[in-house]
Structures are given as structure tokens and as C-alpha cells.
Amino acid sequence: xxxxxxxxxxxGRSAKAPLSRQxxxxxxxxxxxxxxxxxxxxxxxxxxVETGPASLYAYFANRDVLLEHLLDAAYxxxxxxxxxxxxxxxxxxxxxxxxxxALGRYPGLGAVALGxxxxxxxxxxxxxxxxxLMDAGGVPDDRAALAVDLIAQFAASTAVERAVGHExxxxxxxxxxVRAAYQEADPDTFPRVTRxxxxxxxxxxxxxxxxxxxxxxxxxxxxx
Numbered sequence: 740x741x742x743x744x745x746x747x748x749x750x751g752r753s754a755k756a757p758l759s760r761q762x763x764x765x766x767x768x769x770x771x772x773x774x775x776x777x778x779x780x781x782x783x784x785x786x787x788v789e790t791g792p793a794s795l796y797a798y799f800a801n802r803d804v805l806l807e808h809l810l811d812a813a814y815x816x817x818x819x820x821x822x823x824x825x826x827x828x829x830x831x832x833x834x835x836x837x838x839x840x841a842l843g844r845y846p847g848l849g850a851v852a853l854g855x856x857x858x859x860x861x862x863x864x865x866x867x868x869x870x871x872l873m874d875a876g877g878v879p880d881d882r883a884a885l886a887v888d889l890i891a892q893f894a895a896s897t898a899v900e901r902a903v904g905h906e907x908x909x910x911x912x913x914x915x916x917v918r919a920a921y922q923e924a925d926p927d928t929f930p931r932v933t934r935x936x937x938x939x940x941x942x943x944x945x946x947x948x949x950x951x952x953x954x955x956x957x958x959x960x961x962x963x
Contacts, residue, residue: 760798760808762788767809768845776806776847806851808859813848815861817841819868827876831869832952835890838865839948842898849898852891866891878960886959893955897948914940 756762766787770779781802785792799805818841820833842849857863866887873883921929921936932939942950 756788758788758790758794758798763795763798763805764808764812767805768812771809771845771848776845776851779806781805806848807855809845810848810851810855811857811859811861813841813845813861814838814857814859814865816844817861817865819865822872822875827872828956831872832956834865834868834872835894835952835955836948838890838894839897839901842894843901847899849895849901852895853899857891873959876960882959886955889955893951897951901944 763784766784770783781792781795785795818837820830822830842852869887870883918936918940921932921939924933926933
């Protein structure tokens, strides 16, 4: 019997792809999108790439290192918005929104970002773009540096909040309870809270996000 020599596995199954750093990252990204960061284990990643967990250590020393690189891969997916006729502020605002969206595609990754000082290429690419936009707007270097840190924290915390909201189907009920608590507070002690109960609990995620981004971007160049 002659061999086909094409490397295909028996019974018509495709041959296993060679193990690589990128293959491991891709598998981890799929698993996080499906189950979230908290549920991710090295064994699950190893099963997805059809190898043993010990094989992963040649590429990533442990789960934390894998998550650090996964975070950087997400930063690498951020669509960087260039300056157009609107100037640097709309470009920066849109880039911030895209950063939140990129983190939000991987539930729980925002929490990893909050506990990490990013130094890998994806994060550096994003920081370089933000600094370039602010430089075009004449923002002093010291303020721009502080802004990069603030933007990273805001994007990560917003992604965390979004992930928690999506995971908890009781979110609307909880907001209703909060509004009721504000409305029922002692109006003599908390007159403004009771008067603004609907306003404090009414805005949706997108409205709150847009408001915060606008404050950040416009506050960057505020004079002392």
C-alpha cells in the first residue's frame, strides 16, 4: 500500500498544527471569550492545542505570564484612530473607546490590566499613539504621561464594570433598588440625592462612558 505522504492524520482528520507561542495565545483568547479569565486554566489551554500542560511552560512560565501576554495581544487589537479634520481630541476619544472595546471582548481581562504595569509591544504601541496625539495638540510631556496612565486605568476599570454587568442578570433589578433607596432617603438630610435619584441611576453604560471620556480628553490640556 502506498502512502499519500501528505501528513494528514488517520480517518480523515487534519494533522495537528505545530505548537507555538501564537497557537497557545490564540487558544487562550478563544477560551477567555467563551468562559472568562477567571475560568481559564493551563490545562484547558493545553487541551485546546492538543498537548500536555507541561509543554506550555516552554513558552509561558505560568498562568500569570500567559495572561500578561494575552492582555498585550488585546492591546494590540485596539484600532488606533488618526487625527482628521476634527483634531487630536476626537482621535484620542475614539482610541480610548476602542481600547475599552478590545478589553471587553475578553471578559475579566480588565481586572488583569488593573493589576499589571504593561511593558510589552501591544501596550507600548498604544501608549506611543496616545502620546503622539497629545503631542500634536501641544500637551506638555508631563501631563501627557499622566494622561496615558489615567486612560489605561479608566479603560481597564470600565471593561471590568461592563463584564460584571453582563455576567449579572440582576443588574436592572439592582439599579431599581438603588434608585428606590435614593428616592426614599431622608429629604432633609439628603435633599440633592433624593431630588436627583433618577439622574444618578438612569444613564446607561454608553452615556456614562461618553461623559467620562469627554471629561478626560478635555481635562488633559486644562491649565493649572
